[in-house]
Amino acid sequence: MSETKPRLVVGYHVFNDFDTAPVVEEMVRKTYSGPFALATDYMVFNVTKDNIQVRMSAIDEDIWPQPSVTEKLSADPSQKIGFSDYIKDGRVPYSDVVGKIYADINKWYGSDEQPPN
Numbered sequence: 001m002s003e004t005k006p007r008l009v010v011g012y013h014v015f016n017d018f019d020t021a022p023v024v025e026e027m028v029r030k031t032y033s034g035p036f037a038l039a040t041d042y043m044v045f046n047v048t049k050d051n052i053q054v055r056m057s058a059i060d061e062d063i064w065p066q067p068s069v070t071e072k073l074s075a076d077p078s079q080k081i082g083f084s085d086y087i088k089d090g091r092v093p094y095s096d097v098v099g100k101i102y103a104d105i106n107k108w109y110g111s112d113e114q115p116p117n
Contacts, residue, residue, distance in 0.1 A: 005034070008052045012039040 009032060014024055016038050028036055037043070037054045046053040098115045106112055 008035045008037060008045070008054070010037050010039050010045070014038070016040055 009028065011024055011028065014020070016024075021038050024038060025036065035052070037045075040056075042057045042059055044055050044057045046055070093115075095115065102113060102115050
């Protein structure tokens, strides 16, 4: 980065947390001493010919989603794709654990459901 002399270096696609951010910045600073920002969600970069401003966007996280503009389509069971043999062969059923859960639920609800094989 020191060779290209960027106006701002932005680090992204990293786990940006209180304990990892200092380590990331320390590594960047080994070869670069210019402007640096470690990106987070909703970070905005306003770039002009003369200036780069880094800020956080103002959002309302408590909004309801907009209604769909497309018609809902029901699932077609004939298009169901099952698990591959590779996945099925790796299954570990833990029947002792699952059996106990089924027994408890059957006792509570007076049912007689059995775990799948």
